[in-house]
Structure formats: C-alpha cells, structure tokens
Amino acid sequence: MTATVHPLLSGAATPSLDPLVSLIAADMNHVNAEILARMQSEVPLIPELAGHLIAGGGKRMRPMLTLACAKLLGYGGTRHHKLAATVEFIHTATLLHDDVVDGSGMRRGKRTANLIWGNPATVLVGDFLFSRSFELMVEDGSLRVLRILSSASAIIAEGEVAQLTAQRRIETDEDRYLRIIDAKTAALFAAACRISAVVAERDEADELALDSYGRNLGIAFQLVDDAIDYASDGTTMGKDTGDDFRDGKVTLPVILAHARGDETQRRFWKDAIEGRRTSDEDLAHAIRLLEEIGAVADTLARARHYGQRAIAALGRFPDGRAKSALIEAVEFAVARAY
C-alpha cells in the first residue's frame, strides 16, 4: 500500500482481482469440489440447470470473500470451504429467481436458465439450491452462522420485493434506493465476510468490521453495475446495456438525473421509467442526458465513497497479503466502469 493522489487507489496501477484470486486459489478448489458434489441430485434436471449458471463463468465473488476474510484472520481450518459453497448456493438461487422476476434473457454473456428450461424449472431449482444451502449450514453446525445467513436471506427477499414495488416509480429517492440495494445486494456480501469471523472464533467487533467491509463493497459494486448499464456495449459485462432502462428500473443514475433535470427532462424520465420510452433512440437520449448532467460520474463518486468505507473497515486487521488483496478487490470493483 502506498498513498497516491487518488483518494482510493493503492499502489496498483490497474486494480485487479488477481491478488484475491491467487490468495485463495487452493481453498477455492475445495469450494468448487463442494459445490459440484452438493448440487447433485437423482433428478437430472437439477444439476443440469444449476450447472449452467454455476459453471457459467461467474467470478464467485462472494465465496472468494469468505475465504479471503478467513485468511485475513489467520484461520487454519476447513469449515469455511463448506460455508463458502453455502454462500454461492444462496447467491445462485437468488440469481435464478431474479432471472424469472426480470424476464431477462442474458446473464454473464449466456442465455439465462429460464429462457432454456422455462420459469417453472428455474424457480424450483432455485428452491432446491436454497434448501441445500441450509442443509450445508446445518452440517457445519454453527447456529451463529445459521442466524447470519438466514437473516441475510430474508433481507435479500425483502429487498427484492421492495425493488419490485419501486419499479416504474420515478418518485423513488436516493435514500430509499440505497436501502433497497443494501438489502438485495449488500446483505449477502456482508454475511459472506462476517461468517469467516464466526468460523475463526473472533469477537463481535471483528464480525462487525468484516460485515461493514462486505456491506460497503456490495453497495459500491451495485452502484458501479448501475452505471455500467448505461455505458457498456453489452458484451464486456455479459449484460445487455439498457436492461435497467427498458425494465423501468429506477437506479441511482436515473434518480440523480431526474432530481436535477428541468421540466422537460423530468417528463422524459417519468415517461421512460413508466415504460412509454423504450426504443434504442430513447436509450441513446437517456445516456446523453446522464452524461451531460454528470449523473453517471456522480454515481461512480458515490461508489468510491462506499469503497473507501469498505477499506476503512479493514483498519483493525494486520497488514499483509490478505488485507492488500481485499483492498485491491474494492479498487477493482469501483474501477470497472472507467
């Protein structure tokens, strides 16, 4: 770590996930083996459908965080392998259900499971993975871990319903939006980090510090995703550009642009979010407005703010390879859109 002019950057010229990936590579092999073994079922459609998403090139960000935080704490056991698989199962279950909810067609550059196998199978395999995640936690046997992850799961579902309620409502404000992403995205990042402190038998202050790291990283991650939806070319991130726009999703760039726009612009945003402007021309106009008014840049500035808070939460832990990798992961998360 060297201080630089940029308030967030460490010494890394181009922040990357590589240090995090190599830090936990050996552990991740165990996690991958656990994931593959425990998504099996005598009903062949289950591993087939689950495998499409699980083997589909996701970064496994959340289980990586569980493993890296355990390393940060010097944990030398193996319990975190099963629990990291648990976290990935919960995440995969929510992705499967999200795809049904959004009716989306592409994820990570591949067709979504619901397009290939239909909504019914996708809902039910999500249910299976979710149940299986609780079976894995019960095998681990920690009621504290069960409490953290069952609570996170309920909060995620609440956040998803809240987002559904906010959909197509231009009056959603920044505070409400931050509460939604805190629930639907950041809660699982927080829990993934926090459980490593339980496994390593650390005190509640360490638990809460890792919760804060994960939560702030999760918010930063989501805000950058929101920005990318109005910027990427649809191939780099494996996500269709403008998905949020066409679905009438109110995200932070839109909230900022609407709040600052003149009457004509506010009318445009209301029409767009309520589904009356969904053409490619409308999307291009939206992107121009967002750029002009600085809404994308400010969304990324907000993301950096949460990124800084994530890094600050690591202050109590000793410097070293794990801490550097966790810091650079934050920098990577907020640098993706540049």
Place this chain on the structure above:
Amino acid sequence: MTATVHPLLSGAATPSLDPLVSLIAADMNHVNAEILARMQSEVPLIPELAGHLIAGGGKRMRPMLTLACAKLLGYGGTRHHKLAATVEFIHTATLLHDDVVDGSGMRRGKRTANLIWGNPATVLVGDFLFSRSFELMVEDGSLRVLRILSSASAIIAEGEVAQLTAQRRIETDEDRYLRIIDAKTAALFAAACRISAVVAERDEADELALDSYGRNLGIAFQLVDDAIDYASDGTTMGKDTGDDFRDGKVTLPVILAHARGDETQRRFWKDAIEGRRTSDEDLAHAIRLLEEIGAVADTLARARHYGQRAIAALGRFPDGRAKSALIEAVEFAVARAY
C-alpha cells in the same frame, strides 16, 4: 376406538377433523399469533400477498399435526408453537411457488396470488417466507429440527422438479409416481410430525414412528386429492376439477387406467397427457374411463392402505384423546372423496 367391518374406520360414523381441531385449539391460537407477527415486514406487499393465502381459509393441517403429535407425547412447553408456524411458512412458500409453476388460477376457492400480484412478487414473497421459516428455526435453536426441516425442504424441491420432468409423460409408472409424492407432499407431513418428538426430547424410535405416521398420511392425502380432481364439482374443494388433466399431470388414476387400458384407451391417455385432448368433452370421457376401469376406486384403495400404515405407526403411543384425534384425521383424509 371400536373395531368395525371396514378395515380403517374407528367408531366415528362420519370421520371429521373436529376432534383434531378442538384438541389443539388453544395451541393454534398461539401459532396463528406467531404466523401473523412473523409474516410482517416493512415492505407492505409482503404481508399483503402472504396474508391472502395464509388468511385464506386453509386447514393448517401441517401445523395441526405438529401440535397434536406434541400432545400425544405429553409435551407441556411452548417451543412447538414457533415450530408449527415454521412448518406453515414452508408450506405456504411452496404453495406460492406451485401456483407460479402450475400457472393455476384458483386455490381454496380464491384467485391465486400470482393472478392478483403477478409471478415476480409471488416468487419473491415465497422466498421471504422460506427464509423467515429458517430464522424462526434458528430462534428455536435446535440443530436437529433444522436438520429435519432443511432436509425436507430440499426433498420437496427435488420432488417438484421430478414431477415437472414427469409432466406430460404417460410412461411415468406407479413406483416413480409414489416416489414423487413421497417427496413433494409426504416429506413435509413427516417432518411436521417428527419435530414434535425432538421438542419433547423423545428417542429416535419415537421420531421415526411419528415420521411414518405423517409420511403415510401425506401419501394418502395426496392420492385422495388425485382422485378428487376427477370427481369433485370444482366448488367443494376450492380446486378446479380437471386441473391435473388439463395440465397433463400424470397422477395415479391415470397411471392405473393407462396400464389397464386397451390400445384405443392407451392412445387416448397418451394424447390427453401430451396436451392434445383438453376439452370438457375429453375430461368427461376421461372421468367415464376412470370409473369403468375402477381406477378412481383403486386409487382410493391405495390411499386406505397408506392410511392404515399411518394408524399402525401410532401403535407404540398410549391411547387417549390425542391418539384418537390423529387416527380420525387419517380416516377423514381418506373419506373425503366418498
């Protein structure tokens, strides 16, 4: 209990759930309070949608079984109230997802949640209730209960996927079908009964006996439901007659009729299950064929067989009001279609 000519009937002339209902009425007030309190959320759509089904006149069969089995074991505490609510939440979550999976429009004589609020909200509120059920179990704090119910939940999801795979496949045989309903229906009946033995701190033999009671009752229950789908007038059970037929669901009456039919009949069943015969005339023809060949009567005979096994599993427990009520509940379950 008096022996009668009929192999199943106790002294009750017309078996009813009333003895079970009155046996646990005081406990059920606590369970209902728990259900209402714990389905709340600051996201208003959650209690609104969940309440539609939860307040919608279901019999609460599964929590009743948890309470009645606890009574059978002389349990004097209150832990079973929260756990009975847990069981009902898991059941409600699966019903919500079932309605999305089946695209059904009526349940218990009311419009289904997915018709009123749409599939996205219905999937997500199901996820919330499922997560909440695990939070309640964690509050109770028994890893053994968590193991039983997380395992049952995974088995239910597997059974649902297996049923989806069997849908529109006339080659599904009786053995395979029984494995499906053992998973998708009977597993939760079994778990609901079994956890009462954990709470009452009984040995594994008592656990397994109550598991067997619940499992066999669950199978009997499902088989009678299958028969009713080809017999009721669509108002008595709050379920559309012929739903299974029109959805191409292979249930035991169809399996028996197909296995025994001549070539013309087998062709008819194949066409029907594969979706080429779905008119009201086709349904009327199907009902006539099932009657002629005795398939409904034999489905009900199978149900009585499982009912007898459920009653036999209670043999190790002392006679009394709880045991009589549990026996009469079985008789009620198999008598519904007469």
